[in-house]
Amino acid sequence: xxxxxxxxxxxxxxxxxxxxxxxxxxxxxxxxxxxxxxxxxxxxxxxxxxxxxxxxxxxxxxxxxxxxxxxxxxxxxxxxxxxxxxxxxxxxxxxxxxxxxxxxxxxxxxxxxxxxxxxxxxxxxxxxxxxxxxxxxxxxxxxxxxxxxxxxxxxxxxxxxxxxxxxxxxxxxxxxxxxxxxxxxxxxxxxxxxxxxxxxxxxxxxxxxxxxxxxxxxxxxxxxxxxxxxxxxxxxxxxxxxxxxxxxxxxxxxxxxxxxxxxxxxxxxxxxxxxxxxxxxxxxxxxxxxxxxxxxxxxxxxxxxxxxxxxxxxxxxxxxxxxxxxxxxxxxxxxxxxxxxxxxxxxxxxxxxxxxxxxxxxxxxxxxxxxxxxxxxxxxxxxxxxxxxxxxxxxxxxxxxxxxxxxxxxxxxxxxxxxxxxxxxxxxxxxxxxxxxxxxxxxxxxxxxxxx
Amino acid sequence: xxxxxxxxxxxxxxxxxxxxxxxxxxxxxxxxxxxxxxxxxxxxxxxxxxxxxxxxxxxxxxxxxxxxxxxxxxxxxxxxxxxxxxxxxxxxxxxxxxxxxxxxxxxxxxxxxxxxxxxxxxxxxxxxxxxxxxxxxxxxxxxxxxxxxxxxxxxxxxxxxxxxxxxxxxxxxxxxxxxxxxxx
Numbered sequence: 169x170x171x172x173x174x175x176x177x178x179x180x181x182x183x184x185x186x187x188x189x190x191x192x193x194x195x196x197x198x199x200x201x202x203x204x205x206x207x208x209x210x211x212x213x214x215x216x217x218x219x220x221x222x223x224x225x226x227x228x229x230x231x232x233x234x235x236x237x238x239x240x241x242x243x244x245x246x247x248x249x250x251x252x253x254x255x256x257x258x259x260x261x262x263x264x265x266x267x268x269x270x271x272x273x274x275x276x277x278x279x280x281x282x283x284x285x286x287x288x289x290x291x292x293x294x295x296x297x298x299x300x301x302x303x304x305x306x307x308x309x310x311x312x313x314x315x316x317x318x319x320x321x322x323x324x325x326x327x328x329x330x331x332x333x334x335x336x337x338x339x340x341x342x343x344x345x346x347x348x349x350x351x352x353x354x355x356x357x358x359x360x361x362x363x364x365x366x367x368x369x370x371x372x373x374x375x376x377x378x379x380x381x382x383x384x385x386x387x388x389x390x391x392x393x394x395x396x397x398x399x400x401x402x403x404x405x406x407x408x409x410x411x412x413x414x415x416x417x418x419x420x421x422x423x424x425x426x427x428x429x430x431x432x433x434x435x436x437x438x439x440x441x442x443x444x445x446x447x448x449x450x451x452x453x454x455x456x457x458x459x460x461x462x463x464x465x466x467x468x469x470x471x472x473x474x475x476x477x478x479x480x481x482x483x484x485x486x487x488x489x490x491x492x493x494x495x496x497x498x499x500x501x502x503x504x505x506x507x508x509x510x511x512x513x514x515x516x517x518x519x520x521x522x523x524x525x526x527x528x529x530x531x532x533x534x535x536x537x538x539x540x541x542x543x544x545x546x547x548x549x550x551x552x553x554x555x556x557x558x559x560x561x562x563x564x565x566x567x568x569x570x571x572x573x574x575x576x577x578x579x580x581x582x583x584x585x586x587x588x589x590x591x592x593x594x595x596x597x598x599x600x601x602x603x604x605x606x607x608x609x610x611x612x613x614x615x616x617x618x619x620x
Numbered sequence: 621x622x623x624x625x626x627x628x629x630x631x632x633x634x635x636x637x638x639x640x641x642x643x644x645x646x647x648x649x650x651x652x653x654x655x656x657x658x659x660x661x662x663x664x665x666x667x668x669x670x671x672x673x674x675x676x677x678x679x680x681x682x683x684x685x686x687x688x689x690x691x692x693x694x695x696x697x698x699x700x701x702x703x704x705x706x707x708x709x710x711x712x713x714x715x716x717x718x719x720x721x722x723x724x725x726x727x728x729x730x731x732x733x734x735x736x737x738x739x740x741x742x743x744x745x746x747x748x749x750x751x752x753x754x755x756x757x758x759x760x761x762x763x764x765x766x767x768x769x770x771x772x773x774x775x776x777x778x779x780x781x782x783x784x785x786x787x788x789x790x791x792x793x794x795x796x797x798x799x800x801x802x803x804x
């Protein structure tokens with residue numbers, strides 16, 4: 169079905185508005201008109217216009233450029249065409265500098281307007297279709313079946329997420345950092361009826377209380393220094409979709425109270441605002457803290473905890489689902505090697521054993537990073553143990569490294585051979601990776617009778 | 621009974637009004653009636669542009685619409701324009717009762733050429749189909765040969781055929797097939 173694009177015509181002359189609207193309606197567009205900037209803004213708040221025709225000179229109040237700037241604050245992507253009866257280079261330059269898509273002098277030839285409108289809409293259609301493709305791609309990326317596991321607890325979690333995908337109930341996802349809390353939240357969103365709407369993610373720990381409040385609820389013009397126009401918050405942006413509140417255990421008592429109200433009433437005020445905003449948003453919160461304990465200690469409101477904890481999902485750390493490590497490792501090798509354009513097709517049994525035995529304090533995210541680093545530095549077609557040798561040398565990892573029962577010299581010989589293999593026989597690179605200079609390596613090669 | 625009325629605004633040759641009525645009879649099952657000509661309305665003339673404001677002409681046509689006229693088509697010789705555009709061949713209320721049509725730019729004489737009656741006839745037929753189509757809710761058609769395609773210069777009018785495309789024709793026919801004879 170043909171999409172009906174909404175167009176706004178803003179002019180203080182009624183005859184101009186009505187005749188232009190009638191002409192555009194004949195072309196099948198849905199056209200609204202406004203006699204001044206203020207009315208135009210009111211209309212723009214509720215409708216995302218594909219094109220706004222705005223007269224440059226409007227008596228009293230806002231002129232065309234101001235109206236355009238205010239509309240751009242609400243819809244930064246809106247295509248605005250400034251209309252004027254008197255062309256001057258200065259006003260044209262100003263209009264374009266402030267973000268007008270076009271500047272036209274009235275009256276103009278019908279063909280000019282017709283071509284202008286179809287050019288803008290063609291671009292919009294292209295952007296929308298690219299957007300749809302990206303959404304599909306994202307949605308595919310976060311489907312349940314793309315969450316890799318054969319762990320019974322994880323399988324239970326996936327079954328639960330499928331069951332709750334189409335509900336609006338609030339979900340609390342608990343788990344250590346890097347266990348994939350956001351991945352589970354996205355899987356819930358993209359499997360349910362809200363998949364076509366936005367999934368908006370907010371990291372509550374990343375911002376100060378005031379910034380987070382404005383980030384979540386938006387603000388009105390002049391609400392604080394630098395608030396030059398009305399801005400929608402994440403709750404409004406997620407209307408119809410899902411908001412993911414990561415690290416919810418880190419929010420301040422004031423925001424806890426505000427959030428409780430939103431969860432109870434689905435209504436809130438923008439910062440500095442007096443008008444209530446209603447939203448239909450599903451809330452999925454996540455934390456790596458023990459919220460029940462935080463409640464006991466008086467650091468987290470119990471009423472908010474119970475509101476959030478309608479459906480609780482606890483993701484086990486990677487060390488408690490070691491059977492998933494080979495699956496995950498192979499998945500990451502395949503994906504990252506392809507992304508980086510490296511010809512690495514797998515991972516050796518020895519390397520997998522090493523990965524399975526590691527403790528993974530950083531969980532799946534750490535595993536992914538470790539594999540990426542190995543792929544970047546490896547010169548083999550398959551990742552082998554030596555590609556992960558550095559893993560055991562890191563920090564306080566509890567990983568035990570089995571020391572072979574061989575003389576020290578033999579050990580050194582093996583390390584040198586491994587370094588040469590990794591660096592494809594390049595002595596300079598091998599020396600650098602071993603932390604010795606080239607002449608020292610040459611001496612050792614001679615001593616151990618290693619051909620190079 | 622729904623009626624389609626045709627009215628001249630200012631002086632219009634009777635032959636042209638016959639052509640207009642002929643098109644309406646062919647495409648619309650409702651009775652067609654010609655109204656006495658109207659004078660050009662005061663205040664519609666824009667001396668600066670030497671043209672008539674189409675909105676004012678439409679208002680005058682709307683004022684003279686009889687109660688049984690489900691549609692009324694005004695025809696004028698004067699050149700029509702709207703504030704935003706240098707000219708319009710005609711204008712209509714989308715899915716509304718009033719439409720106007722200017723003969724000025726359909727005449728070869730406007731382009732400094734000798735008048736051609738046959739060509740004028742063809743152009744009138746196409747533009748009547750176009751404006752009446754709008755009053756029955758049809759918007760511009762992407763098929764360039766269809767009478768409902770947008771014409772922004774006379775070449776585009778000449779490129780059209782004196783008919784609706786299958787899709788627009790079907791849509792229009794559907795408007796006349798409701799049980800009580802009223803537009804759907």
